[in-house]
Amino acid sequence: MIVIRKFWIALIFSAFSLAGFAQAGHENHSSNQPETTTHSGEQHQAHPEGTAEDEHSAGHAYACGHSVNAESEFNAGDNAVHHVSDANAIHIIGDTYLHLPCFLYAPDHGWTITTTAAFDAHHHGNGAISKDGYVLVHGNVLRFQNPALASAEVEVSDYTHEEVTVDGKTKTNYYAIVDGQCEPLDVETTFDGGVMGGGITSFYDFSISRNVFTMILTALLLFLMFRAAARAAVRRDGQAPKGLQNFLEPFVIFIRDEVAKPSIGPKYEKYMPFLLAVFFFILGLNLIGQIPFFPGSANVTGNISVTMVLAILTFIITTVSGNRHYWQHALWMPGVPALLKILIITPIEILGLFLKPFTLLLRLFANIAAGHIVVLSFVSLIFIFGGAGESLNGSIAGIVASIPLTLFMMALELLVAFLQAYIFTMLSAVYFGSAVEEAHH
Amino acid sequence: MLFLGDFSVIRPEPGLLFWTTVIFLIFWFLMSRFAFKPIAESLKKRENDIQDALDEAKKAREEMANLQAENEKLLAEAREERANILKEAKEAKDQIIAEAKEKANAEYKRKVESALQDIENQKMAALVELKNNAGRLAIEIAEKVLTKELGNKSEQEAYAKSLVDSIKMN
Numbered sequence: 001m002i003v004i005r006k007f008w009i010a011l012i013f014s015a016f017s018l019a020g021f022a023q024a025g026h027e028n029h030s031s032n033q034p035e036t037t038t039h040s041g042e043q044h045q046a047h048p049e050g051t052a053e054d055e056h057s058a059g060h061a062y063a064c065g066h067s068v069n070a071e072s073e074f075n076a077g078d079n080a081v082h083h084v085s086d087a088n089a090i091h092i093i094g095d096t097y098l099h100l101p102c103f104l105y106a107p108d109h110g111w112t113i114t115t116t117a118a119f120d121a122h123h124h125g126n127g128a129i130s131k132d133g134y135v136l137v138h139g140n141v142l143r144f145q146n147p148a149l150a151s152a153e154v155e156v157s158d159y160t161h162e163e164v165t166v167d168g169k170t171k172t173n174y175y176a177i178v179d180g181q182c183e184p185l186d187v188e189t190t191f192d193g194g195v196m197g198g199g200i201t202s203f204y205d206f207s208i209s210r211n212v213f214t215m216i217l218t219a220l221l222l223f224l225m226f227r228a229a230a231r232a233a234v235r236r237d238g239q240a241p242k243g244l245q246n247f248l249e250p251f252v253i254f255i256r257d258e259v260a261k262p263s264i265g266p267k268y269e270k271y272m273p274f275l276l277a278v279f280f281f282i283l284g285l286n287l288i289g290q291i292p293f294f295p296g297s298a299n300v301t302g303n304i305s306v307t308m309v310l311a312i313l314t315f316i317i318t319t320v321s322g323n324r325h326y327w328q329h330a331l332w333m334p335g336v337p338a339l340l341k342i343l344i345i346t347p348i349e350i351l352g353l354f355l356k357p358f359t360l361l362l363r364l365f366a367n368i369a370a371g372h373i374v375v376l377s378f379v380s381l382i383f384i385f386g387g388a389g390e391s392l393n394g395s396i397a398g399i400v401a402s403i404p405l406t407l408f409m410m411a412l413e414l415l416v417a418f419l420q421a422y423i424f425t426m427l428s429a430v431y432f433g434s435a436v437e438e439a440h441h
Numbered sequence: 442m443l444f445l446g447d448f449s450v451i452r453p454e455p456g457l458l459f460w461t462t463v464i465f466l467i468f469w470f471l472m473s474r475f476a477f478k479p480i481a482e483s484l485k486k487r488e489n490d491i492q493d494a495l496d497e498a499k500k501a502r503e504e505m506a507n508l509q510a511e512n513e514k515l516l517a518e519a520r521e522e523r524a525n526i527l528k529e530a531k532e533a534k535d536q537i538i539a540e541a542k543e544k545a546n547a548e549y550k551r552k553v554e555s556a557l558q559d560i561e562n563q564k565m566a567a568l569v570e571l572k573n574n575a576g577r578l579a580i581e582i583a584e585k586v587l588t589k590e591l592g593n594k595s596e597q598e599a600y601a602k603s604l605v606d607s608i609k610m611n
Contacts, residue, residue: 081448084448084450085448085449085450086449086450086454086457103456140449187449188454188455188456189454189455190449190452190453190454190455191452191453191454191455191458192451192452192453196451196452197448197452198449198452204455204456205454205455205456206455206456206459206460207456208460209456209457209460211457211460212456212457212460212461212464215460215461215464215465216464219464219465219467219468222468222472223468223471223472223475223476226472226475226476226477226480227475227476229476229480230475230476230477230478230479230480230483231479233479233480233482233483233484234479234483237483237486238490241487248480249480249484252477252480252481252484253484256481256484272477272481273469273472273473273477273478274469274473276472276473276477277465277468277469277472277473277477280472281465281468299450302450303449303450303457304450304451304452304453305452305453305454305457305458305461306457306461308453308458309458309461309462309465310461310465313465365450365451369450369451
């Protein structure tokens with residue numbers, strides 16, 4: 001446990017150093033870059049066309065932000081953020097992409113079913129043409145805000161982005177350059193209420209994204225492994241386990257004897273399938289996310305949507321399993337004066353019911369996302385030291401610094417992969433246990 | 442400058458929420474039905490088998506211990522019996538010897554007594570016969586003396602004397 005705690009401290013320090021690093025990059029960028037950030041209420045059209053500062057950024061002059069292809073600057077923060085995010089197409093190597101199906105729904109247009117190949121993606125995963133008003137930017141599907149562009153295929157020469165602050169909330173606006181004109185783009189709808197820079201927009205993206213693809217792959221792989229182990233268990237009945245069966249069974253026994261039985265008690269058997277499924281699903285995705293190339297590298301468990309679904313399932317099971325004792329303790333704690341109950345205990349307990357799954361989803365998401373970002377930042381050292389490919393000596397220095405750090409982080413992430421899968425399962429079991437616990441007065 | 446636009450991991454997306462739910466529910470169902478159930482059953486069965494085997498071994502060990510204790514008991518009993526038998530045999534022997542001695546003594550006594558009796562009887566018989574013979578001889582002598590009485594006195598005496606000499610006392 002002491003070792004684990006030390007690793008935790010190291011992880012926290014890494015995260016802090018990353019934060020400082022990103023901050024430094026931010027300031028550096030800001031000082032070098034022209035003021036493209038527009039502020040509260042200001043619209044991009046307010047900018048005078050083709051300012052000298054904009055030319056500096058990408059070599060092209062656009063009225064709206066700067067080109068997403070701006071290669072003269074290397075931003076480690078942008079790079080890391082881009083690589084941990086979900087995408088509609090999987091970047092394999094160079095300009096090679098694995099094209100995935102797109103299921104897009106716009107309330108004003110209906111369903112568009114296509115693949116990312118339809119966008120004629122070239123360098124950096126930017127599509128050259130639009131389809132039904134959708135375009136591909138950095139491997140992500142976006143949509144023209146202008147409904148006139150929804151009907152035909154439109155050729156797009158470039159994409160730009162800029163950061164704006166509206167009512168104290170920072171968000172990024174994207175634009176497509178069509179015939180030299182800035183056409184604002186919508187990103188897909190997200191359910192963050194605008195707090196995290198998203199919100200409800202003109203379309204919903206139900207595509208098989210990189211994360212969905214990885215999830216299907218991992219689930220399939222796990223299922224085949226476990227199916228083989230289960231077959232072996234049936235076929236080799238009465239014999240000592242061996243091979244894959246012998247490898248997987250200790251995990252199952254561990255979850256049963258160290259997690260389910262002590263946390264849930266005698267009714268543990270009912271919850272075993274969920275605990276095992278959740279444990280191996282998270283562990284499998286964590287581990288496959290550690291592989292730095294296709295078919296790995298997708299940051300699935302470091303995406304809040306994925307952890308949210310798992311946490312909501314834990315919450316539903318807990319709520320459904322809750323017995324009289326559980327609800328009594330949550331709503332009307334016995335042995336406490338009524339006034340205290342109404343004023344403090346009951347509100348806190350009710351808040352706690354929702355906070356528990358919330359911490360569950362946040363913990364897993366933050367740990368895995370942070371791990372990926374730190375690894376990517378260490379890899380970015382090569383490009384920072386090398387001045388984005390301009391200095392060979394700098395690159396070599398970057399490699400020397402980067403390899404041991406990345407190696408260390410990856411080893412740490414391997415531990416975190418197991419640890420977080422275990423913690424999620426353990427806490428789920430504890431919540432189930434509190435729901436089914438019998439009164440013992 | 443950090444572009445949050447790409448940092449979509451912190452925003453719940455409907456597509457990913459939907460697919461995660463679908464994939465995880467299918468995964469949960471398939472795994473519990475086709476993988477976890479048989480594995481759990483086989484684990485339980487194996488654990489029961491091992492427990493049974495251990496219980497049986499324990500039982501066998503207990504039985505062995507019982508058997509050994511019984512054997513020892515039997516042995517002790519046998520030993521005791523042997524000792525008893527030996528003791529009894531010794532007693533019987535002593536008794537027999539004592540009885541035999543007694544008997545022998547009695548027989549001896551009886552024999553001696555009977556021998557003494559015989560000797561007495563013989564003695565008495567001999568005395569009777571002696572008396573008889575002496576009497577008969579005395580009568581014979583007296584007869585002969587009487588038949589020769591009127592001859593010579595000296596002759597008579599010599600004759601009596603020869604008669605007496607002729608009496609041989611066996």
